[in-house]
Amino acid sequence: RLPAVLERLKADVFLSPDNFLSLRSKLPTVLVTHDLAPFHFPEQITPIQRWYYHRFIPKFNRRAEEVVTVSNFTKQDIVKQFGIAEEKITVACNGCRDIFRPLEDSEKKAVRETFADGKPYFLYVGAVHPRKNVHGLIRAFDIFKRNTGADAGLLIGGRFAWKAGEVQQAYEASPFKKDIRFLGYLGDDKLPAVTGAAFAATYVSFFEGFGIPLLEAMRCGVPVITSNITSMPEVAGNAGLLVDPYRPEDIARGMQQLWEDPHLYREKAAAGIEQEKQFTWEGAAEVVYEALRRAACN
Numbered sequence: 001r002l003p004a005v006l007e008r009l010k011a012d013v014f015l016s017p018d019n020f021l022s023l024r025s026k027l028p029t030v031l032v033t034h035d036l037a038p039f040h041f042p043e044q045i046t047p048i049q050r051w052y053y054h055r056f057i058p059k060f061n062r063r064a065e066e067v068v069t070v071s072n073f074t075k076q077d078i079v080k081q082f083g084i085a086e087e088k089i090t091v092a093c094n095g096c097r098d099i100f101r102p103l104e105d106s107e108k109k110a111v112r113e114t115f116a117d118g119k120p121y122f123l124y125v126g127a128v129h130p131r132k133n134v135h136g137l138i139r140a141f142d143i144f145k146r147n148t149g150a151d152a153g154l155l156i157g158g159r160f161a162w163k164a165g166e167v168q169q170a171y172e173a174s175p176f177k178k179d180i181r182f183l184g185y186l187g188d189d190k191l192p193a194v195t196g197a198a199f200a201a202t203y204v205s206f207f208e209g210f211g212i213p214l215l216e217a218m219r220c221g222v223p224v225i226t227s228n229i230t231s232m233p234e235v236a237g238n239a240g241l242l243v244d245p246y247r248p249e250d251i252a253r254g255m256q257q258l259w260e261d262p263h264l265y266r267e268k269a270a271a272g273i274e275q276e277k278q279f280t281w282e283g284a285a286e287v288v289y290e291a292l293r294r295a296a297c298n
Contacts, residue, residue: 003027013296015288021060028295030288031064032092033057035209035231036077041131044163058082065298066291068092070210073231092287093235095280096215099188102273103196103220111197115183121153122255123198123222125186125213129161132205133227133245135170138180140204140251145176147252150259153179154202157186157194196220200258200265203232204245211235215279218272223265225254235279239271 003025006014014021014029021029038045038053045053061067061082067089069075075089103111112118122141128134134156141154160167171180186194195201201217203226214235217224226232228242236242241258244250258265 013292015292016060016064019057019060021064023056023059023063028298029064030066030068030291030295031060032068032070032288033061033074033078034070035074035207036081037131037207037209039081040207044130064088065295066090068288068291070094071231071234073234074209090287090291092284092291093279094210094212094215095282095284096212096219096276099192100195100216100219101192103193107193108197111193115155115194115197116153116181119151119153119179120199121155121197122200122202122225123155123157123195123217124202125157125191125195125216126203126205127158127161128156128164128167128182130163130166131207132158134164135166136245136248137202137204137251138167138170138174139248140202140255141180142174142176143249143252144255144259145179148256148259152199152259153181155181155183155194155198157183157191159185191216192220195222198222200225200255202251202255203227204243204251205230205232206245208232214240215276218276221269221273223258223268224272225251225258237271237275237278239268239275241268 002022006025006027011027014027017032019033021031042050061078061084069091070093072091075091078084078089079086124137126132195216201222201224203211203213205227208231211232214224214226218239224236225241226236227245233242241254243254
């Protein structure tokens with residue numbers, strides 16, 4: 001149906017914003033590829049999904065006249081996985097909405113009273129499934145609590161997606177369950193406040209094409225602890241406290257460093273505000289526009 005629709009509209013170029021396109025259409029196409037997670041974690045998707053991704057995603061990326069992606073990490077991943085020339089791929093990084101901002105102390109106090117019994121808290125925002133490593137974060141929080149005795153909580157904001165059994169097991173095994181709260185999906189009426197009132201954001205995924213929650217936290221002046229692999233060091237820059245996501249004790253070390261070192265805490269918070277300014281939707285739009293122009297002209 002898509003080729004017929006594009007022909008009826010007399011389109012000059014087709015923009016596909018989320019990894020898929022028509023192989024039958026002859027129209028110049030710009031494909032946006034956010035990440036290649038299914039190629040790195042095939043065991044976390046169903047057999048039919050695995051078959052589809054491995055059969056068609058390489059074809060989609062080769063078929064497109066222009067490929068736009070969200071990080072230099074993903075660009076190099078596409079080159080490596082599919083043998084596509086670097087010149088065909090441009091990077092349009094994600095941005096952060098202006099509903100996120102630093103909170104006043106009084107605002108932080110009110111949010112903490114509502115969501116964390118008044119305690120400072122570490123925050124994770126995102127889907128709950130194996131690649132996000134929420135189970136590792138919970139185990140790291142246990143180590144942090146044992147090592148410091150800190151009166152701090154862990155809030156997990158996001159829907160349970162798939163294969164979340166290990167997360168539930170880590171939670172049930174935690175001696176600090178009373179300090180861990182699952183908030184579910186947070187809409188725009190709650191997410192900016194919960195993010196801005198966090199002591200620190202924790203984003204210790206095993207794999208990301210970008211990581212928008214990092215920008216949201218940094219825009220709020222909240223320090224970020226994140227993984228030292230894939231795209232996350234690129235997004236967090238010098239503002240991020242980088243840890244090995246495969247070692248809960250290393251994640252716990254990062255949490256303890258921020259808890260016990262006020263100078264480091266202020267340094268990372270200030271650096272995050274500056275780092276986030278490098279990523280704008282206006283800049284991304286310019287990159288996409290130029291890719292559309294090149295595809296249409298060629």
